[in-house]
Amino acid sequence: MPYVPQYVRRALDAHSERPQSVGDLTYVFTRELEDYRRRRGDSFQTFAEIVAALEQAKDEFRRRVVHPYEQRKCVDEGDCYAPLEQR
Numbered sequence: 001m002p003y004v005p006q007y008v009r010r011a012l013d014a015h016s017e018r019p020q021s022v023g024d025l026t027y028v029f030t031r032e033l034e035d036y037r038r039r040r041g042d043s044f045q046t047f048a049e050i051v052a053a054l055e056q057a058k059d060e061f062r063r064r065v066v067h068p069y070e071q072r073k074c075v076d077e078g079d080c081y082a083p084l085e086q087r
Contacts (some may be wrong), residue, residue, distance in 0.1 A: 029054075 004012075004023045004050055011017035012028055017068040040046040 004027050008024060009027060012024060019028050036050060037046055
């Protein structure tokens with residue numbers, strides 16, 4: 001949960017500071033989600049849109065950043081899995 005100190009929240013809200021920790025980053029995400037929720041109103045549709053946006057952002061980050069990083073490390077350091085059996 002984004003339970004960061006009030007002074008950190010104020011700095012993040014004013015955009016005078018950038019997130020420096022996972023808590024800060026979670027707070028910024030939560031702030032944006034809550035703003036969207038307030039503007040759109042509480043409904044199944046709003047909640048579905050928020051969840052979909054989070055899932056899409058997560059999936060795209062994994063596909064575009066995490067997986068290529070892991071592939072590069074696998075080449076650099078050597079694979080730890082045996083190859084799949086050929087049929």
